[in-house]
Amino acid sequence: MKTSDQNPSPTIYPxxxxxxPVHFFCEAPRARAVYLVGDFNDWDPMASAMTRRVDGWWSxxxxxxxxxxxxxxxxxxxxxxxxxxxxVAHNEKGEEVSxxxxx
Numbered sequence: 001m002k003t004s005d006q007n008p009s010p011t012i013y014p015x016x017x018x019x020x021p022v023h024f025f026c027e028a029p030r031a032r033a034v035y036l037v038g039d040f041n042d043w044d045p046m047a048s049a050m051t052r053r054v055d056g057w058w059s060x061x062x063x064x065x066x067x068x069x070x071x072x073x074x075x076x077x078x079x080x081x082x083x084x085x086x087x088v089a090h091n092e093k094g095e096e097v098s099x100x101x102x103x
Contacts, residue, residue, distance in 0.1 A: 019063040022102060026073045026082070029056025036060050038071025038097070045074050070097045 026034050034052075035045035040062060050058035050073075058073075070089050073080040081088065085098035 019065050020102065021061050022064045022100065023059065023061050024050070024071075024073075024082070025084070026050060026058045026075065026080070027056065028058055028073075028075045028080075031058065031075045033074075033076060034058040035074040036062065036071060037074055039069050040064055040071070043091075064100075064102045066102050069100050069102060071100065072097045 024036050026036075028034050031052075034050040036048040036050055037043045037045050041047035048060055048062060050060040052058055068086075068089075070091060071082070071085075073082065079095070081096060082098040082100075086101045087099040088096050089099045091097045
């Protein structure tokens with residue numbers, strides 16, 4: 001007869017505490033700088049500078065946790081919603097922001 005000491009159960013990691021890479025893309029061929037800001041980086045533009053690609057799109061990969069994350073792009077300092085977002089919500093200031101659902 002086996003006891004629980006002989007067959008320890010595996011460690012369970014709830015999905016809401018795990019992160020996964022999420023890719024963001026912003027079309028702004030004339031921009032000089034594009035940043036991704038949101039709940040995940042305390043809306044700090046310096047935390048998530050996007051990289052310009054040769055085709056005029058900007059991209060970044062961010063590790064995010066499960067749930068709905070609010071965000072927007074800052075294109076040369078001006079806020080821009082993501083047309084490919086899962087939806088639109090409001091931040092604490094009442095401004096419209098994009099929403100992505102992470103599962």
